[in-house]
Amino acid sequence: xxxxxxxxxxxxxxxxxxxxxxxxxxxxxxxxxxxxxxxxxxxxxxxxxxxxxxxxxxxxxxxxxxxxxxxxxxxxxxxxxxxxxxxxxxxxxxxxxxxxxxxxxxxxxxxxxxxxxxxxxxxxxxxxxxxxxxxxxxxxxxxxxxxxxxxxxxxxxxxxxxxxxxxxxxxxxxxxxxxxxxxxxxxxxxxxxxxxxxxxxxxxxxxxxxxxxxxxxxxxxx
Amino acid sequence: xxxxxxxxxxxxxxxxxxxxxxxxxxxxxxxxxxxxxxxxxxxxxxxxxxxxxxxxxxxxxxxxxxxxxxxxxxxxxxxxxxxxxxxxxxxxxxxxxxxxxxxxxxxxxxxxxxxxxxxxxxxxxxxxxxxxxxxxxxxxxxxxxxxxxxxxxxxxxxxxxxxxxxxxxxxxxxxxxxxxxxxxxxxxxxxxxxxxxxxxxxxxxxxxxxxxxxxxxxxxxxxxxxxxxxxxxxxxxxxxxxxxxxxxxxxxxxxxxxxxxxxxxxxxxxxxxxxxxxxxxxxxxxxxxxxxxxxxxxxxxxxxxxxx
Amino acid sequence: xxxxxxxxxxxxxxxxxxxxxxxxxxxxxxxxxxxxxxxxxxxxxxxxxxxxxxxxxxxxxxxxxxxxxxxxxxxxxxxxxxxxxxxxxxxxxxxxxxxxxxxxxxxxxxxxxxxxxxxxxxxxxxxxxxxxxxxxxxxxxxxxxxxxxxxxxxxxxx
Numbered sequence: 001x002x003x004x005x006x007x008x009x010x011x012x013x014x015x016x017x018x019x020x021x022x023x024x025x026x027x028x029x030x031x032x033x034x035x036x037x038x039x040x041x042x043x044x045x046x047x048x049x050x051x052x053x054x055x056x057x058x059x060x061x062x063x064x065x066x067x068x069x070x071x072x073x074x075x076x077x078x079x080x081x082x083x084x085x086x087x088x089x090x091x092x093x094x095x096x097x098x099x100x101x102x103x104x105x106x107x108x109x110x111x112x113x114x115x116x117x118x119x120x121x122x123x124x125x126x127x128x129x130x131x132x133x134x135x136x137x138x139x140x141x142x143x144x145x146x147x148x149x150x151x152x153x154x155x156x157x158x159x160x161x162x163x164x165x166x167x168x169x170x171x172x173x174x175x176x177x178x179x180x181x182x183x184x185x186x187x188x189x190x191x192x193x194x195x196x197x198x199x200x201x202x203x204x205x206x207x208x209x210x211x212x213x214x215x216x217x218x219x220x221x222x
Numbered sequence: 223x224x225x226x227x228x229x230x231x232x233x234x235x236x237x238x239x240x241x242x243x244x245x246x247x248x249x250x251x252x253x254x255x256x257x258x259x260x261x262x263x264x265x266x267x268x269x270x271x272x273x274x275x276x277x278x279x280x281x282x283x284x285x286x287x288x289x290x291x292x293x294x295x296x297x298x299x300x301x302x303x304x305x306x307x308x309x310x311x312x313x314x315x316x317x318x319x320x321x322x323x324x325x326x327x328x329x330x331x332x333x334x335x336x337x338x339x340x341x342x343x344x345x346x347x348x349x350x351x352x353x354x355x356x357x358x359x360x361x362x363x364x365x366x367x368x369x370x371x372x373x374x375x376x377x378x379x380x381x382x383x384x385x386x387x388x389x390x391x392x393x394x395x396x397x398x399x400x401x402x403x404x405x406x407x408x409x410x411x412x413x414x415x416x417x418x419x420x421x422x423x424x425x426x427x428x429x430x431x432x433x434x435x436x437x438x439x440x441x442x443x444x445x446x447x448x449x450x451x452x453x454x455x456x457x458x459x460x461x462x463x464x465x466x467x468x469x470x471x472x473x474x475x476x477x478x479x480x481x482x483x484x485x486x487x488x489x490x491x492x493x494x495x496x497x498x499x500x501x502x503x504x505x506x507x508x509x510x511x512x513x514x515x516x517x518x519x520x521x522x523x524x525x526x527x528x529x530x
Numbered sequence: 531x532x533x534x535x536x537x538x539x540x541x542x543x544x545x546x547x548x549x550x551x552x553x554x555x556x557x558x559x560x561x562x563x564x565x566x567x568x569x570x571x572x573x574x575x576x577x578x579x580x581x582x583x584x585x586x587x588x589x590x591x592x593x594x595x596x597x598x599x600x601x602x603x604x605x606x607x608x609x610x611x612x613x614x615x616x617x618x619x620x621x622x623x624x625x626x627x628x629x630x631x632x633x634x635x636x637x638x639x640x641x642x643x644x645x646x647x648x649x650x651x652x653x654x655x656x657x658x659x660x661x662x663x664x665x666x667x668x669x670x671x672x673x674x675x676x677x678x679x680x681x682x683x684x685x686x687x688x
Binding site for chain 1: 393
C-alpha cells in the first residue's frame with residue numbers, strides 16, 4: 001500500500017491560517033491501513049487544529065469526513081453537495097488522492113495534511129517499510145523477489161557496494177543491505193549462479209525519469 | 223596495449239607497481255593540488271584522483287587529472303556513479319581522454335548522506351559494473367551505450383575497486399569476477415590490515431583464475447595513531463582492522479605512534495609482495511602525503527622503473 | 531486567578547483505578563471534587579480522540595488511571611493506553627495546550643490512598659498551570675461547579 005505520515009500540526013496550522021471554515025477529509029484506503037489519514041487521524045487532527053486555534057483566540061469550524069477513496073471520482077462526489085460552502089479542504093489521502101480532490105473541487109484550495117512517503121508493507125503493527133519504487137519494469141524474478149531499486153540505497157543492479165557490513169547498509173545500521181538480502185535469498189533458492197551474470201543497464205524511461213506515466217485498458221473504457 | 227598509459231605498460235611488463243592517491247581541495251585552489259602532487263611524484267607510477275569522495279564537494283576529478291597531466295604526472299581518474307548519469311559520464315570520458323587522461327576507475331560512490339550535501343538527489347543511472355561495460359564498449363566497439371558510432375574512441379585503461387572485507391565475504395570474489403567479465407583491466411582493493419583475510423580472498427580469486435585476467439593492486443594506508451586505527455575499525459564502512467594492529471598502535475604510545483604506523487605499513491607491503499596475483503600496491507596516505515617517499519623507499523620500491 | 535478551580539477528567543479502568551476510587555470513598559479519604567471520573571472497562575479502551583475531546587470540552591487537566599503494569603486485567607490494555615497518552619501529550623504540546631496537562635497513572639484496586647493522592651496531586655498541578663489556554667485566550671474566568679460528590683466525605687474541604 002501507499003504509506004504516508006501526518007504532517008506536523010504546526011505546518012497544517014500555517015496552511016489553514018487564512019481560513020476558518022474547512023473540511024478535513026480522510027480516506028479509507030491505504031492511509032487508513034497505515035494509520036495516517038483514516039477516520040481516527042481525521043478526528044485527532046481536527047481536535048488539534050480546533051484547540052490550537054482556540055488558544056490563538058480564533059475560531060475554526062471543521063467538517064470531518066472520511067471518504068471511501070479519494071482516487072476514484074465516484075467517491076469524491078460524496079463531498080459535492082457541501083464542499084463549496086467551505087473555504088478549503090485539507091486532505092489526508094495520499095498525494096494522488098489529494099491531487100484528484102484538487103482537480104475535481106476547483107473552487108477552493110486543497111491542502112495536503114500528510115506527506116506521502118513510499119509504496120510499502122506493514123512489517124509489524126505500527127512499522128511500515130519501503131518495497132517498491134514503481135520503476136515500471138520489474139526484475140523481481142531475477143533477484144529472488146527482492147527489489148534492487150527500492151531496497152538498495154544506491155539502486156545498484158550488481159551490488160552490493162563496498163559499504164555493506166553485517167547485512168546493513170552504510171547509510172544507517174538500521175537499514176538492511178538490499179543486496180545482502182538478495183544474496184541470501186538467491187542462495188536459499190540455489191540460484192547464486194544467476195548473480196554471476198552482470199545485470200543489464202536499466203531502462204529508466206519507464207520510471208519517473210521518462211515523465212508522468214499513464215496506463216490504459218481499452219477494453220475497460222466505456 | 224590498450225591505452226599506452228605508464229601504468230598499463232608497467233603492469234604488462236611484469237613490474238610491481240605503486241599507485242598513490244590525491245584528494246582534491248574543497249575549492250578551486252590549484253596550489254593544494256601542486257603541493258600534494260609534488261610529494262608523490264617519482265615515488266609512485268600513477269596517481270588516483272578521487273571524485274567527490276565521501277560526497278564532499280571538491281575540485282572535479284577530471285580537472286585535477288588534467289592539472290596532473292600538465293605537471294607531467296599520470297592520473298588515475300576516478301569516476302563515481304552517484305553524481306552523473308550515463309550521458310554526463312560518457313561525455314566526461316570523451317573529455318578526459320582529450321585532455322590526456324588514460325586511466326579511469328569506475329566506482330559506485332559513497333552515499334551522499336555522508337557528505338556536505340546530504341539533501342542532494344543521487345543519480346546511480348549506472349552502477350560500477352555497468353560503467354565498466356560502458357567504458358569498454360566505448361574503447362573496443364567505438365560506440366556509446368545508445369549505439370551511435372564515436373568520433374575518436376577513448377582508449378582507456380579500465381580500473382575498479384574491490385573490497386575483500388565487505389559482506390558478504392563469499393560473494394566478494396564473485397563480484398570481482400563480474401567486474402573482470404565486464405571488462406576491467408586492473409583492480410585496487412580497499413586498504414588492508416587483516417593480511418590473513420586478504421590472503422584468503424586472493425586464494426579464492428586465484429582459484430577462479432582472476433589473477434590472470436586482471437591486475438590486482440593491494441590497498442595500503444599507514445596509520446597515524448591508535449585513534450585512527452579504532453576509527454577505521456568502527457566507523458568506516460567495509461574496513462577491518464585486527465585487534466593486534468590496534469594493540470601495536472596503542473602500545474607505541476603518542477610519541478612513537480607514527481613511527482609504528484609506518485613500520486606496520488612497510489611490513490604489510492613486504493608481505494603483500496609475496497602474495498601471488500598481487501601486481502602492485504595502492505598507497506593511500508590520506509593527509510600524510512609526505513610519508514609516501516619514506517614508505518616506498520623502505521619497502522625497497524625505489525627508484526620507480528622506466529615504462530617502455 | 532484566585533478563584534480558579536480546575537476541571538480534571540480522570541479516565542479510570544473498572545478493575546483497578548475505579549475500584550481504588552471506591553475504596554478511597556469507603557475509607558473516607560479526602561480528594562478534590564475537581565476530579566470527574568469516567569469509568570472504562572480498561573484503559574486500553576481510551577482513544578486519543580477522547581483525550582483531546584476532553585480538552586475541547588473545557589477540561590483543564592486529564593489523566594488516565596489503569597492497573598499496575600503487568601497486572602492489567604486485559605493483559606496489555608494499560609500499555610496501549612500509555613502509548614496513546616504519550617501521543618496525545620505530543621499533540622497537546624503542538625496545539626499549544628501543553629502536554630503536562632495530561633498524565634498516565636497506575637494503581638491496583640487496593641490502593642485507595644494512592645487514588646486520593648493522585649487526584650490531589652493532579653488537581654494541584656493543574657491549579658499551578660492555570661486554566662486551559664483555550665479559556666485564557668477567551669479571557670474567561672472559570673470556577674468549577676461545586677456539585678456534591680457522593681464519594682467525597684461529608685463536609686470535606688477541597
